[in-house]
Amino acid sequence: MTLVEIGPRSGIAFHLREGETLRVIDPAGVQVSDLLAYSATDVREAISNGRTFDYEETVALTAGNRLWSNRSNPMITIVEDTVGRHDFLLTPCSEATFRHFYPDRQVHRGCFGNLAEALAPYGVEPDMIPCAFNLFMNVRIAADGGLRVEPPVSRPGDYVRLRAEMDLVIGLTACSAYASNGGSFKPIRYEIESDMPATPLAGS
Ligand SMILES: [Zn+2]
Numbered sequence: 001m002t003l004v005e006i007g008p009r010s011g012i013a014f015h016l017r018e019g020e021t022l023r024v025i026d027p028a029g030v031q032v033s034d035l036l037a038y039s040a041t042d043v044r045e046a047i048s049n050g051r052t053f054d055y056e057e058t059v060a061l062t063a064g065n066r067l068w069s070n071r072s073n074p075m076i077t078i079v080e081d082t083v084g085r086h087d088f089l090l091t092p093c094s095e096a097t098f099r100h101f102y103p104d105r106q107v108h109r110g111c112f113g114n115l116a117e118a119l120a121p122y123g124v125e126p127d128m129i130p131c132a133f134n135l136f137m138n139v140r141i142a143a144d145g146g147l148r149v150e151p152p153v154s155r156p157g158d159y160v161r162l163r164a165e166m167d168l169v170i171g172l173t174a175c176s177a178y179a180s181n182g183g184s185f186k187p188i189r190y191e192i193e194s195d196m197p198a199t200p201l202a203g204s
Pocket of ligand 1: 034092093110111112174175176177180
């Protein structure tokens with residue numbers, strides 16, 4: 001159970017086998033982490049916010065909820081959640097969203113660029129990147145339907161524990177956008193918890 005740190009404004013990809021648990025930690029607090037999941041046997045099967053909202057009948061996803069694929073298979077179960085506020089509505093921040101929302105600031109490739117680079121060795125092309133499950137992201141929906149991005153309510157050490165329901169390729173970031181992270185960029189940490197012997201996954 002090695003704790004891995006994702007540096008501020010960066011991202012990573014790795015395999016997570018069925019039955020393994022991924023614990024994603026916000027070590028400093030008030031930091032978003034975008035999560036993507038693909039089937040390790042066919043990366044055209046990917047995490048889907050629309051399918052997830054359909055089957056879970058809520059946008060307020062937390063412990064007990066599952067994250068579903070575009071092929072209507074459960075990919076991930078949220079088994080523990082010390083925060084209880086995440087977003088699955090908004091897309092990963094990108095060069096284009098930086099130009100749109102922060103025209104006076106330096107453009108960054110954002111979570112989208114970080115995920116595209118990290119996932120390329122697994123056969124995932126940029127156009128195969130869907131809406132991410134945005135851990136710790138605090139998006140408020142007003143009565144009139146308006147969306148407002150507020151700072152995460154996560155405190156230092158808060159975490160989410162996710163169990164893989166199939167063999168997965170995971171993409172994970174420390175988010176790069178100003179508003180999503182309360183104006184400053186912190187790291188994210190994660191660890192993979194496994195009861196199984198360490199045998200390499202085919203194709204890894
Ligand atoms: Zn981001």
